[in-house]
Amino acid sequence: MFQLRRSVPALVVLPLLCAAAAAAPVAGVDTARIRAADGEPQNWMTTGRSYTEQRFSPLAQIDAGNVSRLGLAWTYRLDVDRAVEATPVVVDGVMYTTGAFSIVYALDPVSGKLLWKYDPQVPRAKAANACCDVGNRGVAVRNGKVYVGAFDGRLIALDARSGRKLWSVDTVPDHRRSYSITGAPLVVKDKVLIGNGGAEYGVRGYISAYQADTGKLAWRFYTVPGDPRKPPENKAMAMARKTWSGVKYAESGGGGTVWNSIAYDPDLNLVYFGTGNGVEWNRAVRGESRDADNLFLSCIVAVNADTGAYVWHYQEVPGDMWDYDSDESMVLADLPVGGTPRKVLLHAPKDGFFYVLDRATGELLSADPFVALNWAKGVDLKTGRPQIDDSAADWTQGPRLVTPGPLGAHNWQPMSFSPRTGLAYIPAQETAALLAPDNDAKFDTHTGTWNLGTQPLALPEDPKQLQPVIDSYKGRLIAWDPVARKAAWSQDYQAPWNGGTLSTAGNLVFQGTADGRVVAYAADTGAKLWEAPANTGVMAGPMTYAVNGEQYVTFMAGWGGAFPLAYGSISLKAKVRPEARILTYKLGGTATLPPPEHQAVPLPEPPPLTADADTVNRGRDLYNGHCGVCHGLSAVSGGIVPDLRYLTADKHAQFQAIVAGARASRGMPSFAGRLEPAQVDAIHAFLVKRAHDLHDELAQATASGGK
Numbered sequence: 070m071f072q073l074r075r076s077v078p079a080l081v082v083l084p085l086l087c088a089a090a091a092a093a094p095v096a097g098v099d100t101a102r103i104r105a106a107d108g109e110p111q112n113w114m115t116t117g118r119s120y121t122e123q124r125f126s127p128l129a130q131i132d133a134g135n136v137s138r139l140g141l142a143w144t145y146r147l148d149v150d151r152a153v154e155a156t157p158v159v160v161d162g163v164m165y166t167t168g169a170f171s172i173v174y175a176l177d178p179v180s181g182k183l184l185w186k187y188d189p190q191v192p193r194a195k196a197a198n199a200c201c202d203v204g205n206r207g208v209a210v211r212n213g214k215v216y217v218g219a220f221d222g223r224l225i226a227l228d229a230r231s232g233r234k235l236w237s238v239d240t241v242p243d244h245r246r247s248y249s250i251t252g253a254p255l256v257v258k259d260k261v262l263i264g265n266g267g268a269e270y271g272v273r274g275y276i277s278a279y280q281a282d283t284g285k286l287a288w289r290f291y292t293v294p295g296d297p298r299k300p301p302e303n304k305a306m307a308m309a310r311k312t313w314s315g316v317k318y319a320e321s322g323g324g325g326t327v328w329n330s331i332a333y334d335p336d337l338n339l340v341y342f343g344t345g346n347g348v349e350w351n352r353a354v355r356g357e358s359r360d361a362d363n364l365f366l367s368c369i370v371a372v373n374a375d376t377g378a379y380v381w382h383y384q385e386v387p388g389d390m391w392d393y394d395s396d397e398s399m400v401l402a403d404l405p406v407g408g409t410p411r412k413v414l415l416h417a418p419k420d421g422f423f424y425v426l427d428r429a430t431g432e433l434l435s436a437d438p439f440v441a442l443n444w445a446k447g448v449d450l451k452t453g454r455p456q457i458d459d460s461a462a463d464w465t466q467g468p469r470l471v472t473p474g475p476l477g478a479h480n481w482q483p484m485s486f487s488p489r490t491g492l493a494y495i496p497a498q499e500t501a502a503l504l505a506p507d508n509d510a511k512f513d514t515h516t517g518t519w520n521l522g523t524q525p526l527a528l529p530e531d532p533k534q535l536q537p538v539i540d541s542y543k544g545r546l547i548a549w550d551p552v553a554r555k556a557a558w559s560q561d562y563q564a565p566w567n568g569g570t571l572s573t574a575g576n577l578v579f580q581g582t583a584d585g586r587v588v589a590y591a592a593d594t595g596a597k598l599w600e601a602p603a604n605t606g607v608m609a610g611p612m613t614y615a616v617n618g619e620q621y622v623t624f625m626a627g628w629g630g631a632f633p634l635a636y637g638s639i640s641l642k643a644k645v646r647p648e649a650r651i652l653t654y655k656l657g658g659t660a661t662l663p664p665p666e667h668q669a670v671p672l673p674e675p676p677p678l679t680a681d682a683d684t685v686n687r688g689r690d691l692y693n694g695h696c697g698v699c700h701g702l703s704a705v706s707g708g709i710v711p712d713l714r715y716l717t718a719d720k721h722a723q724f725q726a727i728v729a730g731a732r733a734s735r736g737m738p739s740f741a742g743r744l745e746p747a748q749v750d751a752i753h754a755f756l757v758k759r760a761h762d763l764h765d766e767l768a769q770a771t772a773s774g775g776k
């Protein structure tokens with residue numbers, strides 16, 4: 070067929086192709102077409118594939134019997150080696166996806182050839198305005214437009230044919246606050262929905278709906294009450310205000326951000342979204358009493374899709390003080406619960422319980438732990454409230470080792486659900502964190518500053534104390550049966566922060582791993598059927614599509630996010646570096662993966678440590694409080710941003726200038742006005758100390774014959 074076309078004179082073919090291209094829809098998606106997504110299984114029209122967010126594909130050409138023949142069809146190298154989190158959309162013959170700093174790519178899904186690229190030019194120093202790296206979880210498409218939420222808070226509509234910008238709106242009302250967008254928009258009828266992040270920095274959470282054609286704001290739902298000196302904006306805010314005992318949230322913003330998951334039920338005309346933690350994790354510093362629920366923190370909320378009016382909510386963690394966001398992916402399904410068919414919403418959030426809700430009413434049907442946890446003894450199904458174990462988890466009274474820790478039992482990496490097996494496939498993990506209160510903390514109004522009300526988060530510096538912590542962090546793919554309320558099977562990983570999942574009618578579950586592999590399992594039994602190297606950690610949810618009758622599976626590969634940024638010393642056990650690439654496979658594919666590009670760098674000789682122990686100790690707290698969440702707690706980087714133990718003589722000499730903003734264009738924000746020169750010197754002294762620690766560890770390992 071291809072040969073035949075090539076033999077026709079070009080002059081004849083070109084006008085024909087152009088005529089065909091003009092007539093063919095490009096990203097010609099609307100709500101009716103997404104509702105009928107199962108009728109065109111070759112396409113994947115929203116990041117969750119359909120409004121159910123099941124991430125289940127009816128395609129079955131690749132199946133449990135032949136998946137071992139999967140090979141690379143093509144690869145595409147992305148621009149920025151950080152936080153690859155998107156699930157691509159493939160529709161009408163084009164793949165649309167995003168990389169770090171919200172760069173949008175349109176590619177030929179058969180060849181991987183770039184059709185166009187759009188870089189919204191997010192200022193790189195904005196990276197400091199978000200907790201968890203500069204990733205983006207993908208685009209929405211509708212009627213020839215591609216929508217992306219830019220990291221700095223813009224919602225941008227692009228022409229799907231050319232990548233040309235059609236309109237851009239600033240979704241952030243006040244840039245003195247550290248709002249950011251990493252989530253994917255969702256198109257619902259004539260609107261495009263987007264939330265944002267930034268709770269720890271001091272923002273008021275909300276989700277917005279914009280007119281898809283013009284970018285005009287249609288409605289906005291705030292997730293926490295506004296200024297208590299003014300009347301509440303609506304009935305929902307009046308209800309929420311009654312659950313806050315203090316007034317301090319008016320200054321900090323309150324939090325409750327909608328930074329990830331949005332779903333839609335067209336029959337009920339309800340939009341669902343998850344909300345995050347309060348600004349200060351420490352409820353006492355937040356100015357809130359022990360029995361204040363603080364709506365709508367850590368909730369699933371349902372609103373009318375046309376008006377944004379409140380319909381119901383379910384609060385998973387009343388008065389949350391553990392960073393237990395409820396923003397993790399939601400799945401809509403129809404399941405027999407207690408023998409009765411129910412329209413349910415499935416949720417496996419950071420707090421470690423698997424919730425089954427009636428999505429028409431918000432009624433809790435079941436809640437069971439899918440990992441070991443200690444913050445609650447269970448969830449009372451009559452009241453819907455968790456039985457919180459204060460002795461184990463109330464760290465405002467003193468340090469507590471809380472499970473799960475702030476990384477969660479399941480973070481943003483999307484889960485999938487197969488209606489064939491009835492199982493939800495959760496990229497779960499075991500994490501714990503020692504939380505200790507700083508009950509005197511005051512709200513810091515600087516942008517880019519965390520306000521947790523904790524003592525600086527840290528990890529042990531002594532390798533002997535650190536090793537048990539490293540060993541305790543693990544990953545697990547759990548196939549959860551939401552009707553039987555237990556795991557059907559699981560697969561253990563040495564490291565947490567593994568990728569989202571895809572399930573298919575070929576009885577397959579696909580998942581990328583933190584330790585640099587892409588894997589396929591049998592959906593019913595969990596037997597491992599195929600794996601291939603990815604050169605880098607894989608976090609994003611994979612997807613599948615077909616063109617000309619041939620099925621493809623795509624993984625967005627690339628490492629980053631909160632875990633390797635903050636928990637570098639643990640994440641290094643995954644032994645991967647960030648290398649951002651799209652990997653697309655098909656049966657019998659013969660393309661090759663280029664070798665890893667990153668080379669280990671030798672440790673420069675550190676300057677002499679001249680500071681006294683007091684200065685180093687002061688520097689340690691300042692470092693962990695101001696620098697640790699990006700450069701790695703206790704000065705061990707996971708390799709996403711520079712490991713400051715490896716500073717060269719040049720950088721040591723320029724240290725004050727760099728902290729004052731000399732490298733802002735490269736992504737290192739200015740701390741001028743936030744840190745005094747003497748404080749910067751103390752941080753520097755701590756880093757020199759840590760460089761010597763590493764130097765000694767490496768010398769010891771060499772002496773004992775290790776590497």
Ligand code: CA
Pocket residue numbers: 268345346392393394
């Ligand atoms: Ca959070």
